[in-house]
Amino acid sequence: MSLPPAKAPTRRAIMDRLVEAAREDRSFVVLDSDIGYSTYSYLFGDAYPDRYFNLGIAELGTMAAAAGLAADGRTVFVCGYGVFLTMRALEAVRSFVCYPRLNVKIFSSHAGVTAAIDGVTHQATEDLAFMATLPNMTVLAPCDSASARAAFDLARNTPGPVFVRLMRDPLKEVYAPETTFRVGGSHTPRRGDDVTIACLGDMVIQAVEAAELLAAEGISAEVLDLYSLKPWDEAALAKSLDRTGALLVAENHQRRNGLGYELAAWCMRNGRSVPFAQLGLADTFAESGAYAKTLEKFGLDAAAIARTARDLVARKN
């Protein structure tokens, strides 16, 4: 059973929910840096011009302004592309948002190579490393409309800074609209006994497709969606590994310092020596191209996940 096509990209879904919420909640403001037509923050700006500040192509100053707007407790949503928010504005995020633990919520589009066509300067492939490393930061990575909409509410209702990783293009719908999500939670869109595929964001979709490929050859793969990267659902991983005894981590990010390193360190700390493999960018920049082709070229598509999972299962015996 394959996943239905997405109605909207996650960057749009989260903004639709934000605009809805703005009707009752008059307290929050939204900042953008001249890419409102791309982040869809213009939808909020058109409806609530008084609470929308487009501060021009000036991401670092915009993040500092967010800290100022949040200084008395106001919630501030900052929208932009991941590369600029997590790199050019990084010091402001760290020292002026995370350190004093302000209610600044970062909606970060163009995650991983989902912005493949624009090329490396627009692909946020180190963002999780930067954001998850920051004390006080909560990190979320939805994969579809339902989880992106939920990410808005989690971001608003969780005290302190929150980073939400979003995607450029509409992909697939994984969850029913009424599905609930929580900070530190996870979901298991496919149950299995032979291998755990831990993933987040668009890799959940590739992993579900991989699980179907594997099922056809008699391998039962479990897909564990760690949509909350920080904090993450250690209990769910422990339970899954108890059954499967093998761990494959797939992330649209550098392998270094992302989900894979996090889970590998947890396995070591907890004496879980299971067969382990990691898919992600192997210490390389990606390139411009079509999303599907780029996933394939860098070994992040369903076929690569299935191949690697098959090898892991073989290593168990």
Next chain:
Amino acid sequence: MTNPSARSPEERVAFLEAKARDVRRAIVEMVHSAQSGHCGGSLSAADFVTALYFDLMDIDPAEPRKPDRDRFVLSKGHACPVWYAALALRGYFPVEELSTLRRNDSRLQGHPVATYLPGVDATSGSLGLGFGQALGMALDARLSGRTNTVWAVLGDGELDEGVVWETAAQAAKYRLDNLVAIVDRNNLQNDGRADDILPMEPIDRKFESFNWRVLEMDGHDMRQVLATLEKARERTGKPTCVIARTVKGKGVSFMEDKREWHGKPPSDEERRRACEEIEGRTE
């Protein structure tokens, strides 16, 4: 290419106007073929980029890295279709390669990256930071005793980035009169009019107060472009900013001065109409 100075002024202008049409057509074809990319800001820069590549700059496609070449930095890197078009038509790489823009395995990345393509010396696409690389190249030229000019092209929206003004101050400190910044003043950026999103006027007096020499030109009048840029490269003890008054999407009527054409690819039908217009088959 024959020596431009051997031509009469009229021939020179006519030659460049014809080249600019070729560059514009290549831009539209390229972005159409990729079905992704930035037409508007490429077309607004087409005339002065053509003047630089086909007349003014001291460059040699046969020896793209000759040490004393003039340097060109497209700080507004999203407009790279204009750069790729000029480089290919000038002989740096095969024109056929233009149709690989933004495809997997292509040297024509969505935003320019140094070392991938002959003639591309600076990486850009993240606004504001090409300018600083140009400053570094100007310092390097001085340090190495070279007399070449460094040309940097900035968007007017790009001026929003604070780092642009760090570079402006640094260039003035070192009196880098081998550095010319051309501001593509098309009064549009991603979300709307540059004058609305973040008002930066008076741009001329801003640069002047940073101790730059400021020149202005109609960025689509080839005679003015040539005269102004010739003056811009004269050594005066100060870095020079040229404010090019331009129209985003210039040359394709339905793209002209339209926000939507910042980063939208033309359809088959739009490509056909655009190319006809550029070639002058319709008026």
